Amino acid sequence: MSYLVTFAPSGQFVAVEADETILEAALRDGHSVSYHCANGSCGDCRARIIEGKLADHMHHDFIFKGADRLQPMLLMCRAKPASDMTIEVQEAHSAxxxxxxxxxxxxxxxxxxxxxxxxxxxxxxxxxxxxxxxxxxxxxxxxxxxxxxxxxxxxxxxxxxxxxxxxxxxxxxxxxxxxxxxxxxxxxxxxxxxGSFIMDDSSDRNILMIAFETGFAPVKSLIEHAISLELPVPIRLLWMARETTGHYQENYCRAWKDACDNFDYSLLGIDEEAVFADPGDTSLTRVVDLLLPDLQAAGEADVYLAVPENLFLAIQEVLKEYPVNTMHMVYDNMKRSAE
Ligand code: FES
Missing domain, CATH: 2.40.30.10 (Translation factors)
Known part of the structure; x- marks a missing residue:
């Protein structure tokens, strides 16, 4: 038996199972609600009950004060619903x-x-x-x-x-x-x-992600978040690396593709020189040519780039011709493998 808990003012909702708290259900489904201790002591997850009934409000050390004492309140980390509910919560929408x-x-x-x-x-x-x-x-x-x-x-x-x-x-x-x-x-x-390399959950545009080697790390976080939210939009990942070992977690890509009809990916090998080439260098142009079919098809898409800066600039130059939103992150601590 589960109950639907709707978050105001966003209108997002989550199905809370009998054996879990509202906070556990919210986090499982990828909602960015306010919380910290998860054990009833800090009060960061407090929410105002707009309608609905609580089944259980487990023991907590946090004491509601001031205006909160005059309103029906709950702590999401301690509360289980006994009916469908609407609660007013603090949600993070930006960094x-x-x-x-x-x-x-x-x-x-x-x-x-x-x-x-x-x-x-x-x-x-x-x-x-x-x-x-x-x-x-x-x-x-x-x-x-x-x-x-x-x-x-x-x-x-x-x-x-x-x-x-x-x-x-x-x-x-x-x-x-x-x-x-x-x-x-x-x-x-x-x-x-x-950092502001975050997903626009409210967008209904296709998503194109381009990662270089360990630029896969933030992209993996974003894809897992999109899956937990069950975003319905098509998501395509292009993962570039200098050697095949650079695609070090292809097993995740395969599992996402098997589990989600809306996910697809390609692994691309690129030259070492291209990663550090100056803008306009032919090796960079070759990489952009490799990406071109996907960039051209990305019209009206949100594009997330976790790539070295010069490659980012080259891709951005191409994207100028298309109506895309681009999120940028420069690959961190990048050095030539020989250094
Ligand atoms: S997260 Fe601290 S009281 Fe719920």
Missing amino acids: ADIPHQQITATVIRRNFLTDDIIELHLRTPRSQTLRFLAGQHVALTIDDLPPRNKSVASCPCNGRELQFHFRRSAGDPVTRHVFEELTLRDTVVLSGPS
Whole structure:
């Protein structure tokens, strides 16, 4: 038995099953509602009941004060509905709606995806979930090394578990530490989130995503978010890499394609020189030619680019001729593999 809970003022809604709280259902379905501790102590998930009945409002330490005491209120992390409900909630619609947070997380897994790419899994404390929008990045500080901005590779719907992709980079002390010294249960300080490489959930335009190597990380977060929201629009991913090992999580692409009628992808190999070429260089032109059929077909689409800057500029030049919305993110910490 499930009940429909509608969020005001957005009108978005979620089906809440008998064994879950409103917050659990909202996060599962990719809604960016306000919350923090998820255990009834901070009050960030409080919502005003407009109509409907509660089945259970589990124990909480948070005390409603001021005007909240005079209104029917609930904490989404503690509440289960007993009927269809409408509640007034705070939802994040832009990066500016998400507060800056600093959280000490713990390393729970390191997956070597290839010899040169590692997927780092971190978990935040039980009472602190990092709020972010799919596609955003955070600064990671490990020991006394300089902070490193990394895109979150997982969906906000994953809750306390966060994933980050690191590519080995000779001479870089942070990646060297991640590859050679970081161990399970080490701590990493997260600070953020930042960045506006986020999805326009309200758009009904087709989506074209172009990623270069670990630019796949924020794109993966966006695609998982789109799937959790069950966005019906066609989504196409072009994933470029210098070597076949650069497509280090093709298994995700295959699984999305198998599970979703509206998802498709292609893997593209490109020259090393093209990645760092100057604007106008023929190697860049060759890459853009490779993308051209999809760019031409992307009319009236939202285009998300997680690629090196010069390639971004070359693609943007081509897109000028088409009525597309372009979201830009420059690939972080990019160096020639020989460096
Ligand atoms: S998230 Fe803190 S009280 Fe619900």
